[in-house]
Amino acid sequence: MKKNVTMLTLFLGMALMLHAQDAGSQDAGRQDALSIVQASRNRINALTTSTRSRMVITAKDGSTSERLIDQYSKDGPSKNKRAVIVFQQPATVAGSRFLTIENPGKNDDRWIYLPSLGKVRRIAASEGSASFMGTDFSYDDISSTSRSTDLDTHSLLKEEILNGYACYVIQSVPKDLGYQYSKMIQWIDKDSKAALKLELYDKRSTLVKVAEFSGLKDVQGRLTPMATKMTTLAEGTSTIITIDIIKYDDPIPEGVFTTVYLETGRPR
């Protein structure tokens, strides 16, 4: 089966590894950092992933705004990651559609359809650090589920207990100095290989964002974290993504992952 992790639930994806059938819990402690991260990222096996999620964006003053999005992901013919996000609410962004296609070894292709423009528009990778549709997630965050483990250098910092789970604490340093973050530190549950927490550091090695995963639920035999909270520390803002519906292996037409679909919302 193809591996597939929901794009927007990047960090959910890491957490989705809980209780994987192939998680060798007894041997995990002896694995090196790279193999732990690989095991974590490869945990979920699904042909496709479809989610309907509610995003609650909380401002510094505590005021909130909400967005409803659909997301479809499926590997391409060359095993590259592909995902489409469709904004359903609020009306200010409704009808906007976003497509990203991974190109191994090269920049991802990204397009967006905005009803106000009436056409599909390519998005530059340089916008990767920009906020994705006003959330605490950047475009890079959104696309980083497809980030190859080869792009970072991984090292095991320590082992510690987090929320009752015995975890590996692994630091990943991007080999590309131009990447948005200088390092990422994640807490991966020893037992299940699920990532429970992720810290993101800017180029000055300052902790800028923290992602936390919760609400684990068995979905079609896959233990799935139903909520992800991303906090931007300096700004005091956060975005919580709560999955209302998730379907694994639901058929998604190939035509969804095309610019033609972005225009009409109809796969051919």
Place this chain on the structure above:
Amino acid sequence: MIKRIYASALVLAVLLLAQAAGLAAQDFGFGFDETEPAAAANNASLLPFKLKIGGEINAGLQIFVQDLKDADTAETVSALDVISGKLNFSASGEKADAHLGLNLSAASIGELWDKSASLGNPTYTPLIIDEAYLRGYLGPVDIEAGLRKLTWGRADSLGPLDVVNPLDYSDLTNITDIMAMKIARPMVHVTWGMGDFSKLEAVFIPNFAGHRFARDGRWTPSQFADIPEIAEAGILGRVNERFGAMIPPSLLPMLPGLQTQIAGELLHYFNGFSINYPNTGTINYFQSGLRYTTTIGPADIGAQYYYGNLFRPGFTIAGVDAFIDDLGMKILSSSPPIYSDPSLLSPRIEYNRYHQLGIDYAQVIACFNIRAEFAAHITEDLAGDNGAVKNPFLAWSLGFDRSLIWGITANIQCNETIRLLNGKVGDNPVQDSEAGTDATATRLTMQVSKKFFRDNLECKITNIWDVEDKDCYIIPSIAWTISDVTAELSAGVFAGEEAGELGQYWKSSFVKLGVTYKF
């Protein structure tokens, strides 16, 4: 006739909306308003179709700075102008969509009862209709029919390939909202999906409408408002040119007085003259085009052919020499007082036919999101010496957007047209519509923006600069969005040469404050 077409389009749209025939449009993913799997099942049985109603309500005021300075010429502010809105209906069946978008404002609703409005004109799209069309999905082919706005080309702001819809220039306060400026046209539009990232489009428009310009008020372009003066000056210039050889030297001393008299007669004639636009509502003015787009590696490319009419009309006067001959004969054969006969003059507005061949390209290179277009326009004046027909010309557009430091985004685009055979253009504006104009027209559009507070606050400044005209239009704005509500404070400043396309509106600089609720 055209009313029946519009009515038919509306009826079809409303019928489809009412019937919402067919099954759910999407056989994967989630239905509309689905939040729980159980609810999804219920919705599937109760609502076997997808129906959406949306729109927006705008409330706001715009103040023209000059009106504050000069109460005598200030325009009336109507209470009804403060509020406007849009109402959109869309329904999706298994193999079809229908969309009806309505513009609701005092002007668009009032027009329906205004007997002097242009509704009887077969090419006129009523203000109230934003779009109204049906779209059928027939395997790899989509067919759209109705009043539609299309966007062709890659450029962000009106590149040369975006040729399908005319624009409404009767209010320049919303010039940055291209889709709002576009006028929906009756058309059949067919799209053939030729792969995941390739498609071939064909469009057919049975009649023609040019750009819409204000006929009176602050947004009336000087090119139209000054027609009497242009005509008078052009004809007198031609009179002087020809009389040198036509009139015996002994009669020349009477010319200055006669010129003054003729000038008065011409002005009187043209001021009372109603310019007749050609009837472009017939099939003779059809337009059609083909466009192919695809993605090759990291590049999006396209090519198109379009056969249409230039959206900007050309103004010339036929019969100038006959008018002068008649005048000369009277001078030679009659004794004063001598009167000219302006009825021999035939002013005409024409929309010239042209063929367009164009290509476009978009790619991200070194963090620059680049878009480019190039087009050749072949008119029916291949020799360049027909004053009633514009010369062939080339057009190109090159632009990019780029994230700068501190989250600032720059979007810059340059458009230029280059007239060919420029040496063949005449120098009298009544005999050659391009006389006295520059061979090139270059417009630079620069936009710098930054968002704050999770995109809730956006500060933006747009500068449209016409290089040859040496004028510009600067539009700063600040918009605050919370969920469905946006409050925006913006301004528009026209500056530069007053004879320029933008600079002529220097009295129309404005400040605008508004609130929009979208639903």
